[in-house]
Amino acid sequence: MRSFYDSIFFNVPHLRFPEFTGEWHKHSLGEIGETIIGLTYKPSDVVEHNGVIVFRSSNIKNGVIDYSDLVRVNKQIKDRIITKENDILVCARNGSQRLIGKNAIIKQEDTNNTFGAFMMVYRSIDNPFILPLLSTKRYFSQVGENLGARINQITTSDFNGFEFYFPESHAERAKIAELFRLLDKRIATQNKIIEKLESLIRGIVTKICSGAFVKGKYVFLRDILIERHIKNTENYEVYSVSVSQGIINQIDYLGRSFAAKETLHYNVVNYGDIVYTKSPTGDFPYGIVKRSHILKPVAVSPLYGVYQPKNDYIGKYLHLYFKSPINTKNYLHRLIQKGAKNTINITNSHFLDNNVFIPEKPELINIVNLTSAIEDKLVLASRMLDSLKSQKGYLLSKMFI
Numbered sequence: 001m002r003s004f005y006d007s008i009f010f011n012v013p014h015l016r017f018p019e020f021t022g023e024w025h026k027h028s029l030g031e032i033g034e035t036i037i038g039l040t041y042k043p044s045d046v047v048e049h050n051g052v053i054v055f056r057s058s059n060i061k062n063g064v065i066d067y068s069d070l071v072r073v074n075k076q077i078k079d080r081i082i083t084k085e086n087d088i089l090v091c092a093r094n095g096s097q098r099l100i101g102k103n104a105i106i107k108q109e110d111t112n113n114t115f116g117a118f119m120m121v122y123r124s125i126d127n128p129f130i131l132p133l134l135s136t137k138r139y140f141s142q143v144g145e146n147l148g149a150r151i152n153q154i155t156t157s158d159f160n161g162f163e164f165y166f167p168e169s170h171a172e173r174a175k176i177a178e179l180f181r182l183l184d185k186r187i188a189t190q191n192k193i194i195e196k197l198e199s200l201i202r203g204i205v206t207k208i209c210s211g212a213f214v215k216g217k218y219v220f221l222r223d224i225l226i227e228r229h230i231k232n233t234e235n236y237e238v239y240s241v242s243v244s245q246g247i248i249n250q251i252d253y254l255g256r257s258f259a260a261k262e263t264l265h266y267n268v269v270n271y272g273d274i275v276y277t278k279s280p281t282g283d284f285p286y287g288i289v290k291r292s293h294i295l296k297p298v299a300v301s302p303l304y305g306v307y308q309p310k311n312d313y314i315g316k317y318l319h320l321y322f323k324s325p326i327n328t329k330n331y332l333h334r335l336i337q338k339g340a341k342n343t344i345n346i347t348n349s350h351f352l353d354n355n356v357f358i359p360e361k362p363e364l365i366n367i368v369n370l371t372s373a374i375e376d377k378l379v380l381a382s383r384m385l386d387s388l389k390s391q392k393g394y395l396l397s398k399m400f401i
Helices: 127-133 137-146 156-160 170-209 250-254 312-321 325-332 361-399
Strands: 024-028 034-037 052-055 071-073 088-091 103-105 119-123 163-167 216-220 225-227 239-242 246-249 267-269 274-276 289-291 298-300 305-309 355-359
Touching: 034 156, 088 127, 103 127, 119 127, 119 156, 127 163, 127 170, 137 163, 163 170, 170 312, 170 355, 170 361, 239 298, 246 289, 267 305, 274 312, 289 312, 305 312, 312 355, 312 361, 355 361
Parallel strands: none
Antiparallel strands: 024 163, 034 119, 052 071, 088 103, 088 119, 216 355, 225 305, 239 246, 267 298, 274 289, 274 305
């Protein structure tokens, strides 16, 4: 809370460590640091091994440096564009506007690399304090205002002109920076917990669905799924289907409803039903297949196919099976014809005309019970992550001006 002394000032945050008082003052990033654009290199400079790592936008994931998609070059690198501890790596230019401005701090283990020409580094002794500033609404507002009219980019000049309020006390800057460092560390740990659980589920799916580790047989979906033909005459809430969230309330997920004014012709989904979207997205070029975990009936687009499983174990197994982009693509590519505008031409009935590997009943039950227990842990871990992000969002809104 603001102290008595702060109440007579205007430029102070709403939430503050009690030992600090006095106004904050506005500075541009160019006043207290420098912004450096990255390396230009040719395809012939790229090597498989023993080269210098070039960080690109794909190497920033969840606010940290990610090493899963690396490019290395055999090229002399100027010291100025060698990454140093506490540099802030920023995406300056990208085909996707939403990626412009995303950033991560360079830790000790990330030093002595370089970064591409579509990236830039901000270098300042105040970077531990500045890092959380680059997650605030003020930051992303300035990014949006400076995006090029034709090219999705912010220049070094743009970035240097970004303005923020700073406390004059370096001790206050350091204490705020340490708070957010600890919070970011906890968020990173939670992301790793989620990634391990997701990796465990993927591993189980890959082994079991291959048919090499358990007894079972290939079964046509039309023998274990029945198409539903229930229309939304009861005006149920409209839900969407996403890769990460499955069946989810459209307003909660997308921020608003994209449903038509009249939804009586929408399809009804009951708890446990399987839904096929027919909408290409990311790693799922032929659409996604999800099981509804919603305990009440909901409505979905009339374009989606809705199916009732033979039993709940079958439904849960198919949900698991179609989590895999490879399984989904392999199942659907033989059934689908793509139209001139990349539209997917397949009827709800034709979706059932291929087969999947189904384990024998005892194995099926064991698999479903095991993966359900892991997914329950995943749900709890995801809720914890959401809570941590919410806490960070609150502190960002209150501890900075």
